[in-house]
Amino acid sequence: MESPEVPSRNLLAVDGLTLDYATVDGRARVLENVSLHIEKGEIVGIVGESGSGKTTLGLAIIGLLDSPPADIIKGSIAFEGTDMRSLNPAELTRYRGTAIGMVFQESLAALNPVYKTETQLRESIEVLQRAQKLHLTAGAEAEMMVEILKDLRLDKPEVVLKKYPHELSGGMRQRISIAMAIVEKPRLLILDEVTTGLDVYVQNRILTILKDLNKRTGTTMILITHDLTVASQICDRLCVMYAGRVMEEGKAENVLNNSRHPYTQKLMAAIPQGFVDSPPLPAPTGEAPDLRRLPAGCKFHPRCPFVMPKCKETEPPIFEAPDGARVACWLEEKK
Amino acid sequence: MSNIVEADGLTVTFRARGTSSLLFERSSKTINAVDDVSFQVREGETFGLAGETGSGKSTIARVLVGLYKPRAGSITLLGREVNFRKKADVTYLRRNIGIVFQDPVGSLNPRLKVSEILKEALVATKEFDRKDYDKRINEIIDQVGLRKSAIKAYPRELSGGEKQRVSLARSLVVPKKLLVLDEPTSSLDVSIQAQVLNTLRNLKSELSLSILFITHDINVIKYMSDSLGILYYGKLVEVGRTYDVVTNSKHPYTVKLMANVPRLQRVEVKQELLSEQGPASSGCIYSKICPSVFDKCVEPPPMYNLGSDQLPLAICMRKLISRTRS
Numbered sequence: 001m002e003s004p005e006v007p008s009r010n011l012l013a014v015d016g017l018t019l020d021y022a023t024v025d026g027r028a029r030v031l032e033n034v035s036l037h038i039e040k041g042e043i044v045g046i047v048g049e050s051g052s053g054k055t056t057l058g059l060a061i062i063g064l065l066d067s068p069p070a071d072i073i074k075g076s077i078a079f080e081g082t083d084m085r086s087l088n089p090a091e092l093t094r095y096r097g098t099a100i101g102m103v104f105q106e107s108l109a110a111l112n113p114v115y116k117t118e119t120q121l122r123e124s125i126e127v128l129q130r131a132q133k134l135h136l137t138a139g140a141e142a143e144m145m146v147e148i149l150k151d152l153r154l155d156k157p158e159v160v161l162k163k164y165p166h167e168l169s170g171g172m173r174q175r176i177s178i179a180m181a182i183v184e185k186p187r188l189l190i191l192d193e194v195t196t197g198l199d200v201y202v203q204n205r206i207l208t209i210l211k212d213l214n215k216r217t218g219t220t221m222i223l224i225t226h227d228l229t230v231a232s233q234i235c236d237r238l239c240v241m242y243a244g245r246v247m248e249e250g251k252a253e254n255v256l257n258n259s260r261h262p263y264t265q266k267l268m269a270a271i272p273q274g275f276v277d278s279p280p281l282p283a284p285t286g287e288a289p290d291l292r293r294l295p296a297g298c299k300f301h302p303r304c305p306f307v308m309p310k311c312k313e314t315e316p317p318i319f320e321a322p323d324g325a326r327v328a329c330w331l332e333e334k335k
Numbered sequence: 336m337s338n339i340v341e342a343d344g345l346t347v348t349f350r351a352r353g354t355s356s357l358l359f360e361r362s363s364k365t366i367n368a369v370d371d372v373s374f375q376v377r378e379g380e381t382f383g384l385a386g387e388t389g390s391g392k393s394t395i396a397r398v399l400v401g402l403y404k405p406r407a408g409s410i411t412l413l414g415r416e417v418n419f420r421k422k423a424d425v426t427y428l429r430r431n432i433g434i435v436f437q438d439p440v441g442s443l444n445p446r447l448k449v450s451e452i453l454k455e456a457l458v459a460t461k462e463f464d465r466k467d468y469d470k471r472i473n474e475i476i477d478q479v480g481l482r483k484s485a486i487k488a489y490p491r492e493l494s495g496g497e498k499q500r501v502s503l504a505r506s507l508v509v510p511k512k513l514l515v516l517d518e519p520t521s522s523l524d525v526s527i528q529a530q531v532l533n534t535l536r537n538l539k540s541e542l543s544l545s546i547l548f549i550t551h552d553i554n555v556i557k558y559m560s561d562s563l564g565i566l567y568y569g570k571l572v573e574v575g576r577t578y579d580v581v582t583n584s585k586h587p588y589t590v591k592l593m594a595n596v597p598r599l600q601r602v603e604v605k606q607e608l609l610s611e612q613g614p615a616s617s618g619c620i621y622s623k624i625c626p627s628v629f630d631k632c633v634e635p636p637p638m639y640n641l642g643s644d645q646l647p648l649a650i651c652m653r654k655l656i657s658r659t660r661s
Contacts, residue, residue: 049524050495170388197522199388199551204595226524229554229597256599268599270529272558275578276381280536281558283529287494 010078011188011220012038012061017075019060019244021291022068028291030056031244034075038188043214043221045231045252047267048241049288054224057241058190061222062100063092079188097124098131101186105193107173111165117176118161121145124180131184148179152209171202175209182213192224207233228267232256240264243289243299246318250325260327263300298330306331338375339513339545340399340432344408345372347394347569368394370569371408376513381539381546383560383577385553385592390566392549396517399547400434401425413512430460433506437518439498443490449476449501450486453508460509471508478541479504480534496527500534507542515547520555532558553596557581565589567621568614572650586651587625619651 019031031053038044046054059065061077063084077084079100087095096102104110111120125141128134136144149157152175165173174194181189191210195203211234213219225231231238231252238255240248240263248261259265266284284303289295295302301311310330319332347369369391376382384392397403399410404419411417412431418424436442443452453472457463463471476486479500490498499519506514516535520528532555538544548559556563556577563577565588573586584590614620622632636650 049526200553200597201387201551201592201595204597228525229599232599233597267526270526271599272529272532272554275557275581276559276561278558280533281529283533284526285530287496287527288524 010037011040011080012036013076013078014057014061015076015078017057017060017077018073019056019065019075020071020073021056022071023292026292027071029244029294030070030291031060034241034244034246036239036246036249038220038222040187040220041214041218042237043211043223043235045223045225045235045238046241047225047228047231047238049226051243051288051291052241053244054226054241055192056244058102058192058222058224061188062096062102062190063087064096064102094131097127097181097184097186099186100188100190101181101184102190102192103174103177103181103194105196107170107177108165110177111173113165115164116161117163117165117168118142118145120176120180121148121161121183124183128184144183148183149175151213152179153205171198171205174198174202174206178206178209182219185217186219188220188222190222190224193226194223195230196225196227203230204233210234228256229271240267243291243294245299245328246326247300247329248325248327250321250323250327254323254325258323260321260325260332261329262304262306262331266303266305298328337378338411339378339413340376340547341373341411342375342395342408343373343411345369345395345398345405345410346407347391347398347403348406367569369398369405372566372569372571373408374564374571374574376545376547377562378545379539379543380562381548381560383548383550383556383563384566385549385551385556385563386566387551389568391569392551392566393517394569396434396515396547396549399428399432399513399515401428430509431512432515433509433511433513434515434517435499435502435506435519437521439495439502439522440490442502443498445490447489448486449481449488449490449493449504452490452501453505456505456508462509475504475508478538479507480530494527495523496531499523499531503535503538507538510542511544513545513547515549517549518551519548521550521552528555535559553581553593565592570620570650572621586621587627588621591626621651 014034014036017031017034020027021030034057046057048054056065060072072085079095122141125136125144129136145161146157149160154160154172154175160168160172168176178194195206198206207230210221214221223231223235235252237250238252239246240255240261242263248255248259248264255264259268270281270283272281286303289299297313298304298311298316301307304311308330316328316330318326318328320326321332346367348365349368350365372395374382384395386392394403398405401419409416412428417428450472453475454468457468457471472486476483481497481500481504485493485497490501493501520531523531536559539546548556550556560577562575563580564571564574565580565586567588573580573584573589580589581593584593615623618633619625619636622628625632
């Protein structure tokens with residue numbers, strides 16, 4: 001509503017979102033002027049270190065932030081043209097699950113330990129029935145559950161349905177949480193670090209499943225991760241965040257092969273590629289900044305190898321590159 | 336070059352929870368978490384162990400510090416075979432082998448300051464004089480790349496990377512012959528992981544450490560280790576110099592593993608599944624899903640030597656046949 005210039009093909013339009021957390025020792029600016037437009041059918045990766053605001057952005061979109069401590073200063077979140085911030089809690093509940101779904105990192109915490117898989121899945125199916133005013137028979141429900149587990153390539157779905165979360169492996173549990181989200185057929189699925197903590201092979205399997213789901217059903221996805229290799233596998237577009245700001249955003253190929261922001265370059269260089277005799281990794285020195293005590297100017301400048309006097313004084317605006325990439329770095333100004 | 340640690344035919348067995356057994360009945364089913372595994376860690380080198388979840392990587396790490404007892408096979412540390420039944424021998428293991436676990440939160444006592452955590456390790460061995468404690472703690476804090484102010488901090492005040500450095504300092508504050516690193520960077524951000532890996536490589540050359548590095552991340556293990564072993568359901572299917580194992584894999588499982596290494600590019604992720612099926616109950620454990628399975632695979636394959644060097648070994652029937660033919 002606040003952004004009439006947004007074309008209607010955007011499923012989600014986040015504009016100028018600025019958000020604070022009120023903490024005991026001061027307010028922390030967790031998101032600063034974050035804009036992100038997502039089209040139908042896209043997979044968008046949000047990449048950044050711990051504390052860069054990726055998860056907060058995800059929670060803000062689905063309206064799960066507690067206020068206090070969260071305090072949205074300005075900006076808008078429009079989903080299918082509806083301003084999510086104007087909805088009351090009851091209306092928001094109707095959006096959650098069936099319109100926007102979310103899967104969290106901790107699959108063990110996301111599942112109820114005293115319920116079998118089938119009970120957990122049935123809860124989700126009930127939400128779907130309420131939303132679409134459906135009345136499924138018990139048989140149809142069971143069929144739907146087996147179907148969804150088969151889609152997620154779980155072996156012997158009938159057996160898995162009868163198991164409690166603690167009887168399943170990490171990869172299986174994560175797929176159950178994904179099943180709970182996708183069974184409600186959300187139009188936007190937010191995946192928060194869904195493969196973190198799983199080994200590479202299980203990770204590959206889950207990414208394959210997600211990509212496959214996106215192709216078959218056209219579900220739009222936001223993949224939140226700290227691991228650029230994970231995001232690079234399946235994302236169409238990448239958005240690199242640092243200290244609550246979007247540093248670089250563009251087509252995945254461009255961000256990976258022709259990254260413009262020094263932070264993106266550093267993130268990529270941190271991934272080991274060579275053998276034992278290769279030179280040390282050119283990792284960014286230092287740690288992610290304390291959001292309560294951010295430096296002046298560009299927030300990345302203390303760790304940046306190309307720092308200029310200007311960077312220490314003024315925060316760079318977002319420059320638009322010819323290929324459509326958006327980069328918040330003074331180096332872009334000269335080009 | 337001499338060997339720091341030799342594992343010979345190491346087998347660790349766990350009692351399996353029977354699915355149909357009665358509540359108080361003890362299940363007699365057992366699982367070999369580690370099955371007839373032999374490897375050597377050479378002096379001043381890093382030996383990597385890679386494999387999927389459940390392949391027995393961590394079990395081997397725990398045997399090396401005496402947390403599990405092997406059912407068969409032996410561990411020889413600096414030429415002395417360890418008798419796991421003798422308490423003195425287990426102490427001998429722990430005095431010479433340090434370990435860092437994956438979870439930095441769970442492995443540090445939340446009620447102790449970093450200085451106290453490190454002091455505990457010093458007190459336990461009596462290798463240093465009490466008056467030298469502070470000097471030694473300062474020294475090790477410096478070596479692992481922790482800021483000085485961290486000495487007085489509690490674990491909760493430190494970031495994930497710093498906590499992992501404290502774990503590292505604790506295992507090295509009393510000098511060790513071998514450092515066992517069990518997924519030391521898996522819970523860290525990529526950029527922090529890079530910093531920790533760089534520190535580990537520096538420490539290795541500075542202190543001429545020998546390292547057993549365990550991880551599922553091939554990119555990391557390739558960067559860290561001189562030799563590499565690949566585990567599949569408790570069996571070591573291939574051992575060799577890292578470069579050979581990665582670029583010229585002999586075992587079909589290793590080939591598949593290497594194909595699954597994530598790279599920084601948008602690829603069509605493969606539909607192929609790895610070990611969802613579980614191991615075969617007889618013959619070659621990989622035969623159930625091996626793409627190049629043939630009639631010989633019903634027999635358990637022997638370990639065979641690929642070259643003149645002592646190290647490169649792989650167990651696969653097809654390789655054996657093709658070798659005797661050529």
